[in-house]
Amino acid sequence: xxxxxxxxxxxxxxxxxxxxxxxxxxxxxxxxxxxxxxxxxxxxxxxxxxxxxxxxxxxxxxxxxxxxxxxxxxxxxxxxxxxxxxxxxxxxxxxxxxxxxxxxxxxxxxxxxxxxxxxxxxxxxxxxxxxxxxxxxxxxxxxxxxxxxxxxxxxxxxxxxxxxxxxxxxxxxxxxxxxxxxxxxxxxxxxxxxxxxxxxxxxxxxxxxxxxxxxxxxxxxxxxxxxxxxxxxxxxxxxxxxxxxxxxxxxxxxxxxxxxxxxxxxxxxxxxxxxxxxxxxxxxxxxxxxxxxxxxxxxxxxxxxxxxxxxxxxxxxxxxxxxxxxxxxxxxxxxxxxxxxxxxxxxxxx
Amino acid sequence: xxxxxxxxxxxxxxxxxxxxxxxxxxxxxxxxxxxxxxxxxxxxxxxxxxxxxxxxxxxxxxxxxxxxxxxxxxxxxxxxxxxxxxxxxxxxxxxxxxxxxxxxxxxxxxxxxxxxxxxxxxxxxxxxxxxxxxxxxxxxxxxxxxxxxxxxxxxxxxxxxxxxxxxxxxxxxxxxxxxxxxxxxxxxxxxxxxxxxxxxxxxxxxxxxxxxxxxxxxxxxxxxxxxxxxxxxxxxxxxxxxxxxxxxxxxxxxxxxxxxxxxxxxxxxxxxxxxxxxxxxxxxxxxxxxxxxxxxxxxxxxxxxxxxxxxxxxxxxxxxxxxxxxxxxxxxxxxxxxxxxx
Numbered sequence: 001x002x003x004x005x006x007x008x009x010x011x012x013x014x015x016x017x018x019x020x021x022x023x024x025x026x027x028x029x030x031x032x033x034x035x036x037x038x039x040x041x042x043x044x045x046x047x048x049x050x051x052x053x054x055x056x057x058x059x060x061x062x063x064x065x066x067x068x069x070x071x072x073x074x075x076x077x078x079x080x081x082x083x084x085x086x087x088x089x090x091x092x093x094x095x096x097x098x099x100x101x102x103x104x105x106x107x108x109x110x111x112x113x114x115x116x117x118x119x120x121x122x123x124x125x126x127x128x129x130x131x132x133x134x135x136x137x138x139x140x141x142x143x144x145x146x147x148x149x150x151x152x153x154x155x156x157x158x159x160x161x162x163x164x165x166x167x168x169x170x171x172x173x174x175x176x177x178x179x180x181x182x183x184x185x186x187x188x189x190x191x192x193x194x195x196x197x198x199x200x201x202x203x204x205x206x207x208x209x210x211x212x213x214x215x216x217x218x219x220x221x222x223x224x225x226x227x228x229x230x231x232x233x234x235x236x237x238x239x240x241x242x243x244x245x246x247x248x249x250x251x252x253x254x255x256x257x258x259x260x261x262x263x264x265x266x267x268x269x270x271x272x273x274x275x276x277x278x279x280x281x282x283x284x285x286x287x288x289x290x291x292x293x294x295x296x297x298x299x300x301x302x303x304x305x306x307x308x309x310x311x312x313x314x315x316x317x318x319x320x321x322x323x324x325x326x327x328x329x330x331x332x333x334x335x336x337x338x339x340x341x342x343x344x345x346x347x348x349x350x
Numbered sequence: 351x352x353x354x355x356x357x358x359x360x361x362x363x364x365x366x367x368x369x370x371x372x373x374x375x376x377x378x379x380x381x382x383x384x385x386x387x388x389x390x391x392x393x394x395x396x397x398x399x400x401x402x403x404x405x406x407x408x409x410x411x412x413x414x415x416x417x418x419x420x421x422x423x424x425x426x427x428x429x430x431x432x433x434x435x436x437x438x439x440x441x442x443x444x445x446x447x448x449x450x451x452x453x454x455x456x457x458x459x460x461x462x463x464x465x466x467x468x469x470x471x472x473x474x475x476x477x478x479x480x481x482x483x484x485x486x487x488x489x490x491x492x493x494x495x496x497x498x499x500x501x502x503x504x505x506x507x508x509x510x511x512x513x514x515x516x517x518x519x520x521x522x523x524x525x526x527x528x529x530x531x532x533x534x535x536x537x538x539x540x541x542x543x544x545x546x547x548x549x550x551x552x553x554x555x556x557x558x559x560x561x562x563x564x565x566x567x568x569x570x571x572x573x574x575x576x577x578x579x580x581x582x583x584x585x586x587x588x589x590x591x592x593x594x595x596x597x598x599x600x601x602x603x604x605x606x607x608x609x610x611x612x613x614x615x616x617x618x619x620x621x622x623x624x625x626x627x628x629x630x631x632x633x634x635x636x637x638x639x640x641x642x643x644x645x646x647x648x649x650x651x652x653x654x655x656x657x658x659x660x661x662x663x664x665x666x667x668x669x670x671x672x673x674x675x676x677x678x679x680x681x682x683x684x685x686x687x688x689x690x691x692x
Contacts, residue, residue: 076596109601118598130589133608135686144607145597180687193593 024094025203025236026052026075026121031089031104033067033074036082040309044070046260048089049335052204057230057237059251059268061244061283063305067260068240072206076123077108095120096203119149122197126209128189132181139165139177142196149200164195167232168225187218194225198233205230206238211246223250244287248272256280259308259316262335266342276344278321315347323348351683351690358679362672369668370661374424377661384441384655385410414439427658438658442651447658450647451666457527458632458643461562466628469567473574474617478610480575481582489579496572504565504631508638511561521557525640529554562639566631574617581613588612615686621678629667 033045045067052058060068073079075091091103093116106113125131132141142161147154158177165173168191181189190210197205207226211219223246230237239250247254247268254271256264256279264277275281282301303320306312315321318328327347335345389407392398398406411417415426430436437447480489515521523529532551538544585591586609594608595601633645640646644663651659683690 078592078595114598114600116598117596123593123596125589125593127589131593133590133594133612134688135611136607137687144599148598182688196593196597 023054023056024051025054026094026238027090027092028071028075029090029092031071031074031091032087033070033079033084034087035084042308043260044084044308045074047335048257048260048262050255050262050265052236052238053252054203055230055234055236056252057239057250059247059254060238060240060257061242061247061254062257063242065305065308066257068257069208071257072123072208072238072240075103075206076117076121077103077106077113078123081108093120093204115149118145118202119200120202121204121206122200122202123206123208124190124193124197124210126212128186128193128213131193132189134181137178137180138184138192142177142192142199145196146199160199161195164199165192167198167229168192168195170195186214187222190214190218190222191225194222194229198229198235201233202235204236204238206240208240209242210239212241212243219246226250244283256283259306259312261316261345263317263346264344265335266344270339270342274342276338276342276349277317277346278323278348279317280344282320282322315345354683354690355680358676362676365672366665366669369672370428370665371424373661373664373668374420374427376664377655377657378420380655382655383411383416384657385416387654388441410441414441427661437662440651440656440659442654442656443659447662450659451644451662454642454644454647455666457641458629458636458645461559461566461636461641461643462628462632464559465563465566465632466570468563469570469628470574470617470621472567473571474578474614476571476575477578478582478605478613481579481586482605484583492575496575499568500572502568504569504634505638507565507568508561508635511565512639515561523558524561527555527558527641529558559641562632562635562641565635566628569631570628577617577620578613581616582609585609585613611685615682618678618681618685621674621681629670 028048028050031045031048032043035042035044048067048071050058050060050071060072062068070079070084074086079086086104089104092100093103094100095116101112101116103113103116106116132138136144139158139161142164143154143157146152146157146160150157152160162173162177165176170176170188170191176184181192184192194210205226210226211222214222226237227250229235237250239247241247251268254264254266254268255262256271256277258279264271264275264280266274266276271280272284275284279301282299285299286301288298301320302322306316306319314327314329314331315324315333318324321328325347331347333345333347333350335343337343338349385407388410389403392403392406393400396403408417415423418426427438430438435448437451439445440447440450443450476492480486480492483489512524515524526533528551532554535547535551536544537548537551539548588609591604591609594604599607629645632643633648635641636643636645637649644666648660648663650656651663679689
């Protein structure tokens with residue numbers, strides 16, 4: 001009994017920001033999203049605990065296929081079902097009106113969920129080339145969202161779209177609102193997506209690899225823009241990326257994901273200077289750093305990511321872990337707070 | 351936009367001229383001509399001597415210009431078409447070809463367009479319906495029916511429907527547009543009695559033409575449904591559809607405003623090529639059902655080498671094909687900015 005109590009207490013402490021529950025806008029509790037395919041069940045998200053602070057930026061990093069996109073698509077309920085299904089957990093959103101709602105319990109076709117999408121949580125995607133409808137002018141695609149969530153005339157909504165294009169620093173917004181996506185460059189389209197996402201003043205912006213498909217110089221501009229608009233619009237940002245450099249520039253907190261779970265969560269400085277999980281350490285060692293000495297070679301993480309369909313006993317990272325101990329093969333480590341605000345799922349720190 | 355239409359139209363005119371030339375050449379390809387048939391007719395049925403029959407045949411050739419070189423014949427045919435609006439003279443019907451075609455073209459187009467509209471509308475709606483239900487029972491049943499429909503030969507379906515109409519429903523007149531009592535009824539809506547008669551005539555007309563419409567349209571339904579289903583599946587997985595959902599649109603709005611217009615793209619593109627396909631469907635069905643349309647006219651004129659009818663029919667089919675493509679191009683430009691601006 002006392003054992004379960006302490007476990008609950010510690011995992012709760014891990015979830016909630018050190019600033020306290022008042023400053024949390026979104027909490028995921030033990031979220032599990034599985035895909036039921038013919039060849040087996042893929043546990044894409046398998047017990048994620050993470051919180052997003054109001055007006056803060058959460059960086060979510062991990063290899064391809066670790067479940068970072070699926071986690072936040074689950075938050076928007078954009079998982080195609082079948083085959084995908086949220087099988088367990090809670091997604092608690094603290095809404096603008098003060099209510100707290102569990103998104104998992106909402107019907108994906110319900111009015112309530114549609115009111116959240118776009119108005120409270122907005123999303124931008126990796127491929128700016130395909131994330132806009134090629135048949136409609138960009139202004140109309142922005143005003144469509146505005147009209148949906150705010151009662152105003154079409155003309156006012158288009159004016160709002162024009163204002164938003166101006167806010168994302170697109171020149172000649174009055175001309176651009178009438179243009180079609182194919183007339184814009186990749187960077188411009190991503191600006192339009194950001195304008196679209198922020199047009200209804202959402203409290204959370206989920207950015208799923210927003211700069212991966214862009215040139216490096218454009219990447220920097222887009223990141224600058226996001227930071228600038230974050231303070232203007234008072235939004236929290238969830239930045240999903242595999243680029244640790246981007247995370248170090250943008251994030252307040254970082255969640256490192258591996259095999260559908262968060263294995264480490266800490267303030268950004270802690271992650272880079274005091275990483276606890278061997279996977280995080282491995283990730284940091286495999287990234288080139290400008291000015292590092294030549295003999296300090298990049299160290300890859302050995303082994304391969306196991307198949308998500310394998311039934312894994314113990315820690316999912318054990319077979320690739322340089323510090324694996326006996327217990328790592330037997331029992332899965334619990335995700336808990338080891339230092340204030342710094343949680344990890346690793347037996348090394350127990 | 352205007353420039354785009356003018357450009358396309360100019361090209362179309364050139365293409366039509368080319369089609370006229372090819373139609374004319376194709377008609378000349380089989381050995382012999384109408385006069386040869388006339389000659390053997392005189393010998394077998396009229397008891398004329400071979401020499402006499404040949405003299406008559408040559409006179410016939412002279413009268414209708416069949417003895418002149420082919421380029422001249424073609425020139426005269428085109429010249430009369432452009433200057434007098436005359437498509438030539440039918441040897442068998444002893445009438446102006448233009449009149450013959452004018453009589454049948456509206457009915458033919460009525461049948462073809464009805465078949466086309468039905469098959470497009472039903473096919474697209476069915477495709478939109480089954481796409482989000484991929485691999486469900488409804489989807490599989492629809493696919494099964496679609497494959498059967500597109501595999502069955504049209505003439506066979508026509509015969510089967512005719513058999514059913516005559517022997518099961520005991521409908522008396524199947525190979526006509528109207529039952530005899532309605533043939534002379536005028537289309538008029540001046541008085542209540544007239545309107546009632548016209549209404550009854552319309553119902554009677556529909557009773558007679560539905561098999562042709564259905565038969566000509568069936569293959570199209572299957573094809574449109576499969577194409578639309580495939581397009582919808584592609585589009586529903588596209589990123590912009592996820593964007594649309596993440597705005598908070600209802601699933602219906604996502605489909606109507608975003609997925610369907612994009613999925614319609616390939617369907618509109620092949621509208622141009624589908625018109626002759628419909629005419630061909632109408633042709634087969636009408637021939638088996640014995641309806642007097644252009645299809646049956648073309649068949650008989652080809653049999654007895656009534657060249658001006660046959661060439662004119664081919665030309666008309668060609669013009670319809672070109673017109674269909676032109677309309678498809680313009681509709682596509684209206685729908686898709688990428689076509690319009692390039």
